[in-house]
Amino acid sequence: MEFPEELKYTEEHEWVMVEEDLAVVGITDFAQDALGDVVFVELPEVGASVEAGKAFGVVESVKAVSDVYAPLTGTIEEINDDLIDAPEIINTSPYEDGWMVKIRMAAASDADALMDAEEYQALIAEES
Amino acid sequence: MQKTPLNQIHRDLGARMVDFGGWDMPVQYAGVIEEHLAVRQAAGLFDVSHMGEVEVTGSNALAYIQLLTVNDAAKLVNGQVQYSAFCYPEGGIVDDVTLYRFSDTRFMFCVNAANTDKDFAWMQQVLADSSLPDVSLVNRSEEFAQIALQGPGSEKILACLTDMPLAQLAYYHFSEGEVGGLQMIVSRTGYTGEDGFELYLPAAAAVDIWQKLMNAGRPYGLQPIGLGARDTLRLEKGYALYGHELSREISPLEAGLAWITKLDKNDFVGKAALVSQKTNGVPRRRVGLNMLERGIPREGYPVFLGDNAVGVVTSGTMSPSLKRGIALALVAPEAAAVDTELEIVVRNRRIKAKVVRPPFIA
Numbered sequence: 001m002e003f004p005e006e007l008k009y010t011e012e013h014e015w016v017m018v019e020e021d022l023a024v025v026g027i028t029d030f031a032q033d034a035l036g037d038v039v040f041v042e043l044p045e046v047g048a049s050v051e052a053g054k055a056f057g058v059v060e061s062v063k064a065v066s067d068v069y070a071p072l073t074g075t076i077e078e079i080n081d082d083l084i085d086a087p088e089i090i091n092t093s094p095y096e097d098g099w100m101v102k103i104r105m106a107a108a109s110d111a112d113a114l115m116d117a118e119e120y121q122a123l124i125a126e127e128s
Numbered sequence: 129m130q131k132t133p134l135n136q137i138h139r140d141l142g143a144r145m146v147d148f149g150g151w152d153m154p155v156q157y158a159g160v161i162e163e164h165l166a167v168r169q170a171a172g173l174f175d176v177s178h179m180g181e182v183e184v185t186g187s188n189a190l191a192y193i194q195l196l197t198v199n200d201a202a203k204l205v206n207g208q209v210q211y212s213a214f215c216y217p218e219g220g221i222v223d224d225v226t227l228y229r230f231s232d233t234r235f236m237f238c239v240n241a242a243n244t245d246k247d248f249a250w251m252q253q254v255l256a257d258s259s260l261p262d263v264s265l266v267n268r269s270e271e272f273a274q275i276a277l278q279g280p281g282s283e284k285i286l287a288c289l290t291d292m293p294l295a296q297l298a299y300y301h302f303s304e305g306e307v308g309g310l311q312m313i314v315s316r317t318g319y320t321g322e323d324g325f326e327l328y329l330p331a332a333a334a335v336d337i338w339q340k341l342m343n344a345g346r347p348y349g350l351q352p353i354g355l356g357a358r359d360t361l362r363l364e365k366g367y368a369l370y371g372h373e374l375s376r377e378i379s380p381l382e383a384g385l386a387w388i389t390k391l392d393k394n395d396f397v398g399k400a401a402l403v404s405q406k407t408n409g410v411p412r413r414r415v416g417l418n419m420l421e422r423g424i425p426r427e428g429y430p431v432f433l434g435d436n437a438v439g440v441v442t443s444g445t446m447s448p449s450l451k452r453g454i455a456l457a458l459v460a461p462e463a464a465a466v467d468t469e470l471e472i473v474v475r476n477r478r479i480k481a482k483v484v485r486p487p488f489i490a
Binding site for chain 2: 036037039040042058060061062063065084
């Protein structure tokens with residue numbers, strides 16, 4: 001299982017890549033593996049406001065429904081439309097093609113509070 | 129938690145294990161969709177050793193079974209299997225079962241794992257209340273392992289391990305013979321809607337037979353299959369599952385099991401209530417729902433006809449074969465006609481669905 005060094009992570013198993021005041025968000029390799037085959041993704045509208053810690057979308061596997069939480073407060077700048085017709089991309093490429101949304105952050109410094117790869121791996125070692 | 133004799137095999141295969149009604153069972157190995165498609169296109173091997181087996185013997189065995197079950201067991205011949213159910217006097221379902229006839233004085237029920245103790249207690253109570261002499265009930269669940277081999281490649285795979293004339297073994301029939309050098313019951317039944325077999329064998333031999341089957345099946349694409357795919361496979365075929373489509377609060381007439389409920393046979397437990405329900409109108413109907421829009425129906429989601437709440441989803445999933453949401457639901461009669469357009473509430477949104485008669489795939 002991979003956890004790229006350049007990403008930030010949340011306790012709810014999202015990853016964040018910060019590009020100036022934009023944050024690209026997806027779910028981690030650990031999360032996609034735990035879910036199993038992803039068969040449905042629900043994303044917010046572009047322009048929607050999201051709040052850190054609140055659900056902004058849903059991923060469903062064959063068996064389960066899971067909320068996806070916003071790691072940061074801001075507005076949705078872009079969504080990954082490819083996931084609507086091919087949700088399995090989240091399984092095959094969780095950190096690249098499987099990105100879910102780009103959030104324009106209200107305060108870019110909020111990202112500093114997120115976990116780094118090492119902290120996140122310690123967290124999932126505890127959980128599994 | 130209870131374990132089947134194959135528990136270590138599942139762990140060695142890297143299966144994800146779950147608590148299934150008190151049993152530590154594999155929910156998936158390679159992944160639900162891959163496993164599902166393997167069974168539809170090639171073959172799959174399932175550990176179903178958690179299922180219960182209860183033997184009924186004695187000169188009044190058939191008379192007792194006629195009283196206990198809703199189907200007409202008198203129609204069975206030796207070597208035949210029948211799908212049936214036990215009901216409470218009020219008409220609700222105790223369990224759905226398969227019944228095996230070995231002779232006119234020896235039968236066996238296969239019952240749902242989590243219901244085994246409840247069912248056995250119920251069988252004893254019905255027997256005591258009947259005052260029928262010479263009927264013996266033995267719960268043999270711990271002696272048996274059960275392995276299901278399902279999929280179009282099943283007969284070729286099983287033929288590698290037995291000289292039994294499998295081509296002559298018809299659907300819902302069984303035979304006793306040697307497989308992999310071991311005497312067992314070979315039943316042409318299953319819960320996937322594909323051709324296949326359910327093997328009842330001594331628990332101590334389960335690991336050996338499982339491995340022989342996996343080795344024989346490898347050239348045919350045989351894969352181990354978990355409970356996740358077992359559920360999607362049965363749902364595509366519209367098969368009821370106890371605890372979802374079937375329960376104490378649901379009658380077989382509501383659950384789509386009228387075809388096994390023989391109201392014209394002599395008295396059986398629940399008959400009066402079911403006859404009355406049929407006379408007065410069955411209050412709910414089990415239907416199939418095909419989603420017309422994106423979205424996956426799940427158990428418990430409300431179902432609407434226009435502004436009226438008319439029922440609830442009892443099982444739902446993304447169909448791996450159709451790549452579309454499908455569901456079984458219990459709805460009011462006015463919402464049950466084929467082609468009726470209903471709406472399922474998915475996370476506060478209403479998603480259109482159409483009533484169909486299962487199975488969802490041919």
